[in-house]
Amino acid sequence: MTLSAVETTTARTPAEALDAAVDHLRGxxxxxxxxxxxxxxxxxxxxxxxxxxxxxxxxxxxETAAAARWIRSRQxxxxxxxxxxxxxxxxxxxxxAWVALRLAGDHPDAPHMRSAQRYVRAWxxxxxxxxxxxxWLALFGLxxxxxxxxxxxxxxxxxxxxxxNVYDWACWARQTVVPLTIVATLRPVRPLPFGxxxxxxxxxxxxxxxILTWAGVFERLDTxxxxxxxxxxxxLRRLAMRRGAEWxxxxxxxxxxxxxxxxxxxxxxxxxxxxxxxPDHPALRTGLAGLDxxxxxxxxxxxxVRRLEACQSPVWDTCLAVTALLDAGAAPDDPAVLRxxxxxxDEQVTGVRGDWAVRRPDLAPGGWAFEFDNDGYPDTDDTAxxxxxxxRVAHPDAARVRRAVDLGVDWATGMASADGGWGAFDADNTRxxxxxxxxxxxxxxxxxxxxxxxxxxxxxxxxxxxxxxxACRRGVDWLLAHQERDGSWFGRxxxxxxxxxxxxxxxxxxxxxxxxxxxxxxxxxxxELHQNDDGGWGExxxxxxxxxxxxxGTSTPSQTAWALLALLAAGExxxxxxxxxxxxxxxxxxxDGSWDEQLYTGTGFPGAFYIRYHLYRMxxxxxxxxxxxxxxxx
Numbered sequence: 001m002t003l004s005a006v007e008t009t010t011a012r013t014p015a016e017a018l019d020a021a022v023d024h025l026r027g028x029x030x031x032x033x034x035x036x037x038x039x040x041x042x043x044x045x046x047x048x049x050x051x052x053x054x055x056x057x058x059x060x061x062x063e064t065a066a067a068a069r070w071i072r073s074r075q076x077x078x079x080x081x082x083x084x085x086x087x088x089x090x091x092x093x094x095x096x097a098w099v100a101l102r103l104a105g106d107h108p109d110a111p112h113m114r115s116a117q118r119y120v121r122a123w124x125x126x127x128x129x130x131x132x133x134x135x136w137l138a139l140f141g142l143x144x145x146x147x148x149x150x151x152x153x154x155x156x157x158x159x160x161x162x163x164x165n166v167y168d169w170a171c172w173a174r175q176t177v178v179p180l181t182i183v184a185t186l187r188p189v190r191p192l193p194f195g196x197x198x199x200x201x202x203x204x205x206x207x208x209x210x211i212l213t214w215a216g217v218f219e220r221l222d223t224x225x226x227x228x229x230x231x232x233x234x235x236l237r238r239l240a241m242r243r244g245a246e247w248x249x250x251x252x253x254x255x256x257x258x259x260x261x262x263x264x265x266x267x268x269x270x271x272x273x274x275x276x277x278x279p280d281h282p283a284l285r286t287g288l289a290g291l292d293x294x295x296x297x298x299x300x301x302x303x304x305v306r307r308l309e310a311c312q313s314p315v316w317d318t319c320l321a322v323t324a325l326l327d328a329g330a331a332p333d334d335p336a337v338l339r340x341x342x343x344x345x346d347e348q349v350t351g352v353r354g355d356w357a358v359r360r361p362d363l364a365p366g367g368w369a370f371e372f373d374n375d376g377y378p379d380t381d382d383t384a385x386x387x388x389x390x391x392r393v394a395h396p397d398a399a400r401v402r403r404a405v406d407l408g409v410d411w412a413t414g415m416a417s418a419d420g421g422w423g424a425f426d427a428d429n430t431r432x433x434x435x436x437x438x439x440x441x442x443x444x445x446x447x448x449x450x451x452x453x454x455x456x457x458x459x460x461x462x463x464x465x466x467x468x469x470x471a472c473r474r475g476v477d478w479l480l481a482h483q484e485r486d487g488s489w490f491g492r493x494x495x496x497x498x499x500x501x502x503x504x505x506x507x508x509x510x511x512x513x514x515x516x517x518x519x520x521x522x523x524x525x526x527x528e529l530h531q532n533d534d535g536g537w538g539e540x541x542x543x544x545x546x547x548x549x550x551x552x553g554t555s556t557p558s559q560t561a562w563a564l565l566a567l568l569a570a571g572e573x574x575x576x577x578x579x580x581x582x583x584x585x586x587x588x589x590x591x592d593g594s595w596d597e598q599l600y601t602g603t604g605f606p607g608a609f610y611i612r613y614h615l616y617r618m619x620x621x622x623x624x625x626x627x628x629x630x631x632x633x634x
Contacts, residue, residue: 020593033343037615047100066306079115125201175264256290260371329631332394366407420474421449443605450492487522502562535580561620
């Protein structure tokens with residue numbers, strides 16, 4: 001959406017814009033002390049939620065109608081659905097949305113349904129949709145289980161040193177795969193009163209890949225696994241199913257979720273249900289109740305709309321909000337800062353040893369997770385940003401803060417991978433063999449070190465006076481070695497090179513890399529080269545798939561702020577690029593002190609799953625303006 005003159009104001013100075021933004025951000029703080037912006041994704045969440053409830057027999061007409069209104073509202077003029085605003089059509093998302101609308105009673109001959117059908121058939125039909133989409137279809141007899149890759153539940157027995165064991169997968173993937181092995185083994189079918197012939201192209205399956213390729217090897221292995229599944233060792237299979245259920249139950253969080261995210265959550269519910277756990281079993285009861293808390297409801301032109309958050313980000317939002325207030329000049333003992341600090345201190349994970357301990361068995365817990373309840377899966381990224389915020393706070397109980405910071409630093413430091421970089425949730429989760437499996441067409445399935453996460457940990461270590469520690473120096477070396485040829489850095493968890501560069505440059509400067517150094521100058525040149533005519537910066541999410549989009553896209557407040565944070569750290573405050581970037585933020589600010597940002601700038605799985613963080617449009621511009629004006633509290 002383009003901002004109009006009515007929606008913006010150009011009368012403010014940078015200082016006035018900052019003050020208005022801070023007032024707005026303060027008003028968003030919850031009474032409990034945290035901040036939480038909506039985490040918006042795409043309509044696959046809503047389609048799969050309706051399909052889950054249909055499968056479990058708990059779908060209601062009211063919630064179906066509200067979800068269908070939301071799904072229809074996100075349909076593009078060409079009849080398709082995308083995974084991010086302004087993005088290209090996505091085949092699997094369109095298939096799932098169409099099926100969900102059929103579930104809601106939309107007739108296949110309705111114009112909006114016919115236009116979706118034409119696109120699906122033109123692009124290969126449901127036959128070319130991703131594996132996860134076809135699993136949902138198989139649950140209702142709309143696709144054959146025989147035509148899906150096989151994942152035997154015996155996978156849970158593979159030792160940790162053996163290739164393809166569950167800990168070779170990233171945490172979000174392993175929590176999804178284990179329950180799916182149970183679902184795919186039981187092969188349930190609960191027919192719907194409609195079919196999907198309208199979505200079939202009739203195109204033949206692609207020919208087998210060469211046996212000389214990994215794809216070919218795993219295609220043959222899949223054939224063998226299918227044969228074994230027809231005649232398994234029954235005692236072993238029963239034991240595997242029981243072990244899988246125990247593995248799932250052991251990882252359910254206090255809020256009923258699994259990992260605090262939608263994919264493992266819904267598949268774990270399906271697996272337990274199919275294994276015979278009754279609806280009133282605590283795992284199922286709390287799991288379904290927890291999903292309801294992830295629903296966003298709001299009025300629409302035709303009635304209430306309802307959408308499901310794939311995840312919630314209160315820890316991330318809160319530490320960034322505290323940092324933004326401090327950057328804007330709030331006192332270190334400001335009441336809002338202290339309320340946020342108290343909440344963050346209570347969220348530290350100190351008593352749970354999650355899956356991360358598989359590779360770091362001697363490391364004491366002490367990190368922070370992304371969500372309200374995800375004690376099993378703290379991450380180094382949140383931990384680094386929380387420690388950066390806490391290190392600047394003047395709290396009445398300074399000893400408590402110091403203990404929390406020290407635990408967080410030790411845990412994050414211990415989570416470094418062998419190459420000196422940091423992944424988000426696990427150390428050394430780099431074995432790429434699992435990415436070759438036919439099952440893995442849904443995005444990132446491993447968690448190797450990335451520039452953005454490594455930068456945040458390096459900046460945290462430097463801020464805590466550990467710049468000379470071996471871990472920090474190795475992190476700096478990792479970052480310098482992974483700078484792109486054009487001077488930017490890749491952004492794993494944000495879009496994309498603007499996010500990576502915006503995080504790495506401040507970290508390197510904090511760790512002692514000189515502003516005049518070649519890596520910093522190359523990054524500054526890249527940022528200057530990619531500044532838009534309006535003074536802002538933007539990078540389309542298509543840059544993950546198409547290099548021609550790197551650094552290119554419509555200007556957004558959050559991405560402009562990332563660029564500014566890098567330029568300011570590099571000593572470019574008085575440069576033309578920084579001045580114009582600040583001008584963009586001032587000129588596009590809304591009268592209420594906020595910014596509009598309809599485009600997605602967060603990343604879940606590069607190339608597959610993206611996020612619109614509703615608070616990004618506030619916290620990052622505030623930090624950038626505060627640092628530009630020199631207000632940042634030390």
